[in-house]
Amino acid sequence: MYTLYYSPGSCSMAIHIMLNECGQPVKLEKVDLAGARSPEFLKLNPRGAVPVLVDDGMPIREGAAQIIHILEKHESPLLPASEPARTKALQALMFCNATLHPAYARIFFLKRNGPDDATKKALMDVAIKMVNKMWGEVEEHLAAHGPYFCGKDVTAADILVSVIANWNKNVPGEITFGPKTKELFKAISARPAFKKALETETVEYRAAA
Secondary structure (H helix, E strand, O other), X not given: OEEEEEOOOOOHHHHHHHHHHOOOOEEEEEOXXXXXXXXXXXXXXXXXXXXEEEEXXXXXXXXXXXXXXXXXXXXXXXXXXXXXXXXXXXXXXXXXXXXXXXXXXXXXHHHHOOOOOHHXXXXXXXXXXXXXXXXXXXXXXXXXXXXXXXXXXXXXXXHHHHHHHHHHHHOOOOOOOOHHXXXXXXXXXXXXXXXXXXXXXXXXXXXXX
């Protein structure tokens, strides 16, 4: 059985959903990101970040690597095996993991650190503007190639981007989604695997509203 170290609603939820999609049982270990990390957890990940996935005693610390590991191991269509569909799916996944996710991380870093002064506000405005630009790119892509990142078939990126979108409730500013993007969120958040993770982690999904 897999063990997933998670924080409710964070990027670790995407890993939780992938396991649900593949019909895999998982032992969930909740990590309080606002509190102290246990010595046992820090042995698995000295950075103290989630997600950490343990499979047969092997800890995997990077979210994208966890997603690929799970989907390849269980031969899930969420990561196509043949080209060019595979490369398109991986590119979309890496956009979510390595571009959009860090853009939100900058916002949350600014929110937590530094005095509430004009400089902080200016930096926050720039960070929020950049995230809105990325969501604009998502909308343009879906309008041209949708309904999902890779066309008619759901891939891992659609799940990860839908998890990230729900973070807007924690952003001190306005981030907006286009109509095609909201349609994607509605479809993905209605999937049984997604709904099961929301219920288990007691997270309310608002991005599709």
